[in-house]
Structure formats: C-alpha cells, structure tokens
Amino acid sequence: xxxxxxxxxxxxxxxxxxxxxxxxxxxxxxxxxxxxxxxxxxxxxxxxxxxxxxxxxxxxxxxxxxxxxxxxxxxxxxxxxxxxxxxxxxxxxx
Amino acid sequence: xxxxxxxxxxxxxxxxxxxxxxxxxxxxxxxxxxxxxxxxxxxxxxxxxxxxxxxxxxxxxxxxxxxxxxxxxxxxxxxxxxxxxxxxxxxxxxxxxxxxxxxxxxxxxxxxxxxxxxxxxxxxxxxxxxxxxxxxxxxxxxxxxxxxxxxxxxxxx
Numbered sequence: 001x002x003x004x005x006x007x008x009x010x011x012x013x014x015x016x017x018x019x020x021x022x023x024x025x026x027x028x029x030x031x032x033x034x035x036x037x038x039x040x041x042x043x044x045x046x047x048x049x050x051x052x053x054x055x056x057x058x059x060x061x062x063x064x065x066x067x068x069x070x071x072x073x074x075x076x077x078x079x080x081x082x083x084x085x086x087x088x089x090x091x092x093x094x
Numbered sequence: 095x096x097x098x099x100x101x102x103x104x105x106x107x108x109x110x111x112x113x114x115x116x117x118x119x120x121x122x123x124x125x126x127x128x129x130x131x132x133x134x135x136x137x138x139x140x141x142x143x144x145x146x147x148x149x150x151x152x153x154x155x156x157x158x159x160x161x162x163x164x165x166x167x168x169x170x171x172x173x174x175x176x177x178x179x180x181x182x183x184x185x186x187x188x189x190x191x192x193x194x195x196x197x198x199x200x201x202x203x204x205x206x207x208x209x210x211x212x213x214x215x216x217x218x219x220x221x222x223x224x225x226x227x228x229x230x231x232x233x234x235x236x237x238x239x240x241x242x243x244x245x246x247x248x249x250x251x
Contacts, residue, residue: 039169039170042169042170042196042199042219042221043170043219045196045197045199046194046196046199046201046219049194049196050194055195055196055197056196056197057197058196058197058198058199059197059198059222060197062198
C-alpha cells in the first residue's frame, strides 16, 4: 500500500465524517472501528473515486460479502481498502 | 404535475445520455389541497416538493445513463437552495447533470428555472439498486412512456 494513498483516504474520511484525523489508522475498520455507516460511505466513495479517478466496485464487494465469499475486512479495513485503490489506479494506467 | 400521485414532472423534453444531461418540464397545478395548508390565503409550492421535482428529474437521468438496469433512490441532499417563491400555475424548467456514476450510487446536480430565472438548485446523491421485481420495472416503464422518456436515446446515446 502506498502511504500517500492512506494519507489521502484518511483525510477524506476525517473531513467527510468529522472524525479526528489521528484516530484513523491503517488497521482501522471503516465500519467496525470508525462507525461509518453506508450512507456516509457513499460520500467517502464519491470523494475517493474523484481523487483517484477510479470507480470502486462497491456493488461487487457488497455482493461478495453478502455471499460469504469475502469478509468486510478485505475491503473496509483501511490498509486493505488502500491496496484495492492502488490496484484500481494501476489497472487504469495499464 | 400530479401532486396527488407524487408525479412532480410532466414530460422529459431533452435527454443527452452522452453528455449525461436532462431537461424536464412541469407546470404547478392551479389548485391543490396542498395550497389550502401551504399557506392559507398565500399559496406557495412547498420547497420539499421542488426538491422532489429535482430528484425525479435527476433520477430519470440516472435511469437513462444506467440503461434502465438500476433504480435510483434518493439518499442525500447537499447545498439545496430555494431562491424564490413558486406559485400555482407557474411553468418550471428542470435540469440535471450527472456529476459521477459510481458503483451502486450516483451524484447529480439539478436546478429549476422559472421564466429563465434560477429558482432552486441542489446536489443529489442516489443509491442505485437493481429493480426489486419485474412489476416495479414495468411500472417505471409505464411512467417513462407517460413522461415521453426517449427510450431510443438509450440505444444511440
């Protein structure tokens, strides 16, 4: 995970959800630790999509979690989320 | 505009799927029980209904851009401004532009003009969900026909 990705995502979460920046860690789980609900996550997703020029596949991720094929940690723990973002950015440039 | 059916727009006048814009028209009815309460002796179109009218306009745009595969549900409203009064009988021109089509959500900005003058505007976020059942989608297609939604724009857009 690129540290700059985490910095950007943490700033977005802090500003969007009014969460103190220093409480947002790479190992924080957006839902379980930071208490971000699905509506607030839409704002975060909009800001992340715009900042990185990507379209996070939230429908696919949600489906995988609902089907038991993935855990929420894989997508919503911030270090994992940032890895997914880096992959999407890399795929865009490929 | 049929307030009793929560139909806030009359027809879709322009739809540009490529540029992700839409324009709709509506005329505020001259009479409605709503005006008896809002307000007695001083009838005004309620601001919340103007916001709903913008949401419906932007919603049809989202349906067009997603090619009738998703139903948009009103999820969030930002920077809503109600700039001047709208009264019974006024003609409204409603426009929307998509700001972003995300996965499972979309964000649009919308406005209403009366006689060319900006009357209200807002940024609206929708959750996008697959149509919950065939009847729901069929009803939306019927409503699309009533509103003169140009289905051919989905193919050529």
